[in-house]
Amino acid sequence: MTEKQQEQQHLAKAEADIAEADALIEKQRAIIDKLTQDGHPTQTAKEILTTMLHSRDAFEAHRRIISKDPDSTW
Numbered sequence: 001m002t003e004k005q006q007e008q009q010h011l012a013k014a015e016a017d018i019a020e021a022d023a024l025i026e027k028q029r030a031i032i033d034k035l036t037q038d039g040h041p042t043q044t045a046k047e048i049l050t051t052m053l054h055s056r057d058a059f060e061a062h063r064r065i066i067s068k069d070p071d072s073t074w
Contacts, residue, residue, distance in 0.1 A: 007066060011063065
């Protein structure tokens with residue numbers, strides 16, 4: 001596998017990770033909405049959402065690194 005192919009593979013993985021994170025974040029937001037509607041506490045669910053958003057930010061940063069540094073080694 002060439003370096004360019006490896007870079008593309010890593011970029012595709014980063015894109016997939018971001019897409020999965022987006023889907024999970026939307027599910028977590030729906031959970032929070034449902035908890036709120038049903039009168040349940042939401043603090044823990046919101047803390048989880050915050051952690052998920054931070055993780056997504058890390059995935060985005062990783063994607064930027066891959067996109068800008070074609071000579072990076074894995």
